[in-house]
Amino acid sequence: MSKAPDMAVEFAGLRLKNPVIAASGTFGYGVEFEPLLDLNELGGLVVKGLSREPMAGNPPPRLAETPSGMLNSVGLQNVGVDAFLREKLPRLGQLNTAVIANVFGETTEDYVEVVRRLEAAGGGLAAYELNLSCPNTKRGGITFGSDPALTREVTAAVRKVSRRPLLVKLSPNVTDIVPFGQAAEAAGADALCLVNTFVGMQFGLAPGQPPIPAKTAGFSGPAIRFQALRLVYQTVRAVQIPVIGIGGILCGADAAEFLRAGAAAVQVGTANFYDPRATVRIVRELEACCRKAGIRHVRELSNNSQESERDSPKSRA
Ligand SMILES: Cc1cc2nc3c(=O)[nH]c(=O)nc-3n(C[C@H](O)[C@H](O)[C@H](O)COP(=O)(O)O)c2cc1C
Numbered sequence: 001m002s003k004a005p006d007m008a009v010e011f012a013g014l015r016l017k018n019p020v021i022a023a024s025g026t027f028g029y030g031v032e033f034e035p036l037l038d039l040n041e042l043g044g045l046v047v048k049g050l051s052r053e054p055m056a057g058n059p060p061p062r063l064a065e066t067p068s069g070m071l072n073s074v075g076l077q078n079v080g081v082d083a084f085l086r087e088k089l090p091r092l093g094q095l096n097t098a099v100i101a102n103v104f105g106e107t108t109e110d111y112v113e114v115v116r117r118l119e120a121a122g123g124g125l126a127a128y129e130l131n132l133s134c135p136n137t138k139r140g141g142i143t144f145g146s147d148p149a150l151t152r153e154v155t156a157a158v159r160k161v162s163r164r165p166l167l168v169k170l171s172p173n174v175t176d177i178v179p180f181g182q183a184a185e186a187a188g189a190d191a192l193c194l195v196n197t198f199v200g201m202q203f204g205l206a207p208g209q210p211p212i213p214a215k216t217a218g219f220s221g222p223a224i225r226f227q228a229l230r231l232v233y234q235t236v237r238a239v240q241i242p243v244i245g246i247g248g249i250l251c252g253a254d255a256a257e258f259l260r261a262g263a264a265a266v267q268v269g270t271a272n273f274y275d276p277r278a279t280v281r282i283v284r285e286l287e288a289c290c291r292k293a294g295i296r297h298v299r300e301l302s303n304n305s306q307e308s309e310r311d312s313p314k315s316r317a
Pocket residue numbers: 023024025026048049070072074076102130131134169195196197218219220221222224246247248249267268269270271
């Protein structure tokens with residue numbers, strides 16, 4: 001039998017045992033999944049977006065299944081940063097996996113304050129991920145993710161108070177994602193995460209009664225994978241910092257595809273809703289993909305993509 005491939009990856013000051021991370025908002029605070037899988041098998045997990053104060057989110061129904069993905073208008077429901085520190089972080093801090101705090105706010109000062117409180121609490125967290133792009137509610141930071149100057153402003157402000165790696169999560173709902181990635185990089189981001197959900201819409205069968213009351217909702221899942229892949233590929237080539245690929249990843253081959261586009265790691269979101277063990281399954285499937293392709297280190301997938309790009313006749317021309 002061939003030797004097991006080395007699945008560890010290192011980027012942005014993080015060392016992960018594998019490149020598979022559970023995406024924010026689709027994995028609770030991680031602890032809810034403990035009865036279902038061994039969280040220590042994951043490369044990392046990103047907790048539900050945290051705000052200064054607790055938020056109740058939107059009234060139900062707020063999830064709708066579609067043939068190719070999911071619509072959500074959860075509205076950034078969360079326990080708030082203080083309850084997170086009291087009730088969730090003590091257990092999360094005992095895990096042998098990278099725990100990443102997803103942060104959002106209505107103003108730059110809100111982002112700064114949430115990160116300041118997380119910093120003051122001491123250990124247990126590996127990094128921060130700034131959500132600049134949630135399209136569900138006005139409180140989700142859509143303005144930060146739709147104007148490169150605001151992307152730069154909030155990233156720079158959080159950078160000043162953060163001693164941990166700072167990941168900035170971009171919205172795909174822009175004409176050109178590259179200036180947003182470059183703005184975050186210039187302001188001190190250590191890595192970019194893309195993408196968040198696309199803005200979608202659904203009407204119910206009864207006139208005037210959409211199944212999701214908010215009408216517009218975040219669209220995620222397999223239908224967005226190819227767009228996400230293109231945005232990752234494009235951004236990887238426009239910035240120097242690492243990029244984490246997110247969007248419709250359902251299996252190890254999907255994850256490998258993002259790594260081949262140049263992503264340093266991947267996040268798995270919607271798949272957790274129909275298969276709560278999707279993350280650990282994807283770790284195993286990705287390992288099997290590497291073994292089958294004779295790859296000894298998973299990082300070769302990302303490295304090779306950039307090597308072959310440099311060597312291709314088109315890039316030499
Ligand atoms: C129900 C739901 C809630 C989400 N909540 C958050 C959130 O709080 N913060 C955030 O940055 N992204 C949030 N996201 C976006 C996901 O983390 C991910 O970027 C997106 O769903 C695309 O990946 P996927 O196609 O694998 O789901 C949420 C997504 C869903 C489906």
